[in-house]
Amino acid sequence: VSFGARVNPTKVRGVTVHRLDYVQDLRGDLSVGEFERDIPFPVRRYFIVFDVPSEKVRGQHAHRECHQFLICVKGRCSVVADDGVVRQEFLLDSPATGLYLPPMTWATQYRYSPDAALLVFASHYYDAADYIRDHAEFVSAALQVSQDR
């Protein structure tokens, strides 16, 4: 993945890597982003994950409707994104890097550094019915999405 442009395509359907504004200053560092501009959807919910033991794996699900945007604002972690056919791993190690995951993307996060803080923006409020937690079910549903397009 090249980080030359503001928005960079990946091998995984719809997944993009974004370069965000990050300002280092004697008065402190600033990471900043605007919704519907830098983050490509209106945001209704945020969550932050931290103090994840390094051996733990998080995620391992897809969302039917919800868009997500991931920024590791402290430390680093790795994300595997999977469209049902192709998967790709991304290292998030800078507050200047954002990873956009469209709906129907299976995602797994792991290899959190001890100081890691992963900020996630979501397009929808929490809804348990939006989760697909079985990978075989996901692959089948993703195939259907591809055929419908």
Next chain:
Amino acid sequence: VSFGARVNPTKVRGVTVHRLDYVQDLRGDLSVGEFERDIPFPVRRYFIVFDVPSEKVRGQHAHRECHQFLICVKGRCSVVADDGVVRQEFLLDSPATGLYLPPMTWATQYRYSPDAALLVFASHYYDAADYIRDHAEFVSAALQVSQDR
């Protein structure tokens, strides 16, 4: 300030302290909030401030139109909020604590711990014209707002 309720009033006009969901789990800790529900306005922009030297003071301005919501998601910092008549200091030392600053609130942040990460949600995109950077001008404008209400 009592933290018993979800939303707690303060001495400063319109400023409220919010208790947010914060889940501690063996797989990592989760701080979560929903816009227009937990955070009392639609959010268009976020920024995170970190690596602020402990002797530095940030903020020292008010916004004419922009609402802000501050969460210190790592470490701690202090915020002084001022409505032009009354000022109050708040210690933000938990991802479960949010501080809502309505428009026309003068705010100063200081005493950042070395590991502090201050997450701010804003109701408006960045606009230099929205800032009041002179305290005397702010007090005069805030008095006008009070009289108009």
